[in-house]
Amino acid sequence: MRRFTFLLICLLVLGITAVGFAAPKYGGIWKDALNSNPPYLDPVMATDTTSAEVDYQIFETLVENDTEGNLVPLLAESWEVNEDATIITFKLRKGVRFHATTEGGQPTANGGREVTAHDWVWTFNYICSPETNSPRAYFIDMIKGYDEYREGKTDHLAGVRALDDYTLQFELSGPFAPFLNVLAYNTFVVLPKEDVLKWGEDWNFHPVGTGPFKFEKWIQDDKIVLSKNENYWAKDENGNPLPYLDGIEFRIIIDHAVEWEEFKVGNIYQCYVDDPYYEEAKAKYPDTFFEKPMLGTYYYGMNMEKGPFANNKALRQAMNYAINREALIELVMNGRGEPAKGVLPPGMFAYNPDLKGYTYDPEKAKQLLKEAGYPDGFEVTLQYNTSSGHKRIAEALQAMYAQVGIKVNLKNVEWGTHLDTTARGEVPFFRMGWVADYNDPDNFLYVLLNSANKGPQGNYTRYHNPVFDMLTLRARRETNPEVRKKLYQEAEQIVVEDAPWVFIYHYTTHSLVQPFVKNYVLPSFGQYSNKFTKVWLDL
The missing domain is CATH 3.10.105.10 (Dipeptide-binding Protein; Domain 3)
Structure with a gap:
């Protein structure tokens, strides 16, 4: 027993777990490629996978899909559905805060305050407002009062209520089987009212959310840069703060041939490998080719x-x-x-x-x-x-x-x-x-x-x-x-x-990552829906 304890201590000192894998390391910038300039970073307006790939890092929903497509909690800890499936009540996670700074450390309008059920009520009203004109608002048109609100007959959604600071309730006009799954879609994230109103029409270029990474800059047709959210709410299995990475850089590379060459020389860490490079990639990187x-x-x-x-x-x-x-x-x-x-x-x-x-x-x-x-x-x-x-x-x-x-x-x-x-x-x-x-x-x-x-x-x-x-x-x-x-x-x-x-x-769906990338899992929804909260680099 003493020899085993001594060996375990040595392994921990060396940063190695009992199953033989290196412990997660903090630091490093994730370098990635987008195949087009995103039309939007405003999640309320985004309808494409390129925009969503960035938005998944900045914003968060009540629930999400795990890597196998199953629905799991995210900013909601739990929920209850009534007998006729028309009232869904969420218990919210405490301690979730909006980004306190973005764009070179500049303070956000919200000041990094805690998210409450009242923010969710405001957000859903904002998404469904005819003035906002979100192309995906109709995904939740079954919420009670949706039509009246859209037609200007009332000034709020009757079916979205804050029962207290950490209890959010939806009432539907009738049963709607996919409702919980819909809430995992990247439009239905929580937004800080102060920052949305501050930027107005320019909100698309100054996004603020609760996610593991926060917005730094967007150089059109060149790159998007995100940095680590130091106040992120989530911890890993050992209670260590997430994310592990210091930031993300998405370069906009339209040509797959260029993307492949950039991957081979190590300038990007993830690559969507298309023909004629597909077979070469599978052969050269058999342990880090996911499909x-x-x-x-x-x-x-x-x-x-x-x-x-x-x-x-x-x-x-x-x-x-x-x-x-x-x-x-x-x-x-x-x-x-x-x-x-x-x-x-x-x-x-x-x-x-x-x-x-x-x-x-x-x-x-x-x-x-x-x-x-x-x-x-x-x-x-x-x-x-x-x-x-x-x-x-x-x-x-x-x-x-x-x-x-x-x-x-x-x-x-x-x-x-x-x-x-x-x-x-x-x-x-x-x-x-x-x-x-x-x-x-x-x-x-x-x-x-x-x-x-x-x-x-x-x-x-x-x-x-x-x-x-x-x-x-x-x-x-x-x-x-x-x-x-x-x-x-x-x-x-x-x-x-x-x-x-x-x-x-x-x-x-398939994705190729560099051999030094750890904790990477390919989601069933596709590479675009990956979240880099737990990814780390063994450099």
Whole structure:
């Protein structure tokens, strides 16, 4: 026993745990890359994964998803749901404070004060205010009084209340099964009223939250710099303060070839490895290459109100039959992905393995082209956001479409422009992808395809089918899981038949980190949703 105790003391002195791993080290700057300049750092306005990747470090929600997608507490310690699922009461974590300083040590307007339930009430009212015009406010339109507040009939949300400083209560207008999952989405973070009002329209460029890292600077199209929040509330398993890192530097590197070279020379610590570097990366870094299925779908959208696809289901179906998804994934993507028969990705509740999707059938595509009024084919322009990966996929599908007489011209634009023009309905044919905001089929079928959400709210194709709308509305209000499952599967089969999308593939997510990176875990939502609270560098 004495020899064991002596050995354990020696190990602790040397900074080594009993299982043989070095103890976490403090310090160091995490160096990362973003593949585009984020459209927003204001979480209330952000709808894309690039913005979210930064926001997850600065801001925090009541609940969050763990690395496997399970819902766990974050700034709420616990919650209770009443019998008919219309009242949800949260007990808040004490000792959580807003950032006291940002941008070179300048004091924030809130002074680093403690967060209370009253801040959450103000924040939800701010998010849902018609003056704020948050594109994701409708995610919580089931809160009691939402419509009255949006229409100016009242000056507050009736369904959000502070029972005391550490008890927050939501009342819903009716049951809404995904509500708790929705609250993990990166729009529904707590905000300091003082700083939001101080900066006004410039709040986007001076964000303040409660997260492990705080904002320092944003040099447009160059980099975003965050520093450690010295007053962060969380501790590690041994009671040591978090985070371990001194800060984060996100460089904006659009070209994947440049990103790969920067990783190889050690200038960035995490890399999204795309072809032609994928196989080399897996071989060279087998212990720090992470990969897993991802809750996301890659698709091409066809505008249902404009261009050749409007009021022409046969043409949209032809676009689906004309492509070989298996060949695309195998030859262009090194097997990374699963052919998409429909909207919902594998692993999500209500995913239907027996869904009747589209096979590769060029003769069927030609037949449908004739029915659609294009016996000799037609010409269309595909718009996609600038990326070598998107370009390779587009070129491969372009060649497949040519085999059935469809001439696809390619147009690449910057991500922000792509989002804006597709949201406004200006683009007849466009690339798009969707990664789960919250882990529920509601986030795919209702958000992306219900006609209530046409445009920037998610329904970029402007799809409208009254039966589909009814089914997805019923499903989000149904609390019986088996009934919900049947409703979603029926709705998905309808939208596959109507074909507002070219259903292409379901994502896998992967990430490569340097060998000296420790405590890194790849989330099921994708690399963009990672939080670096417990990551440390063994340099």
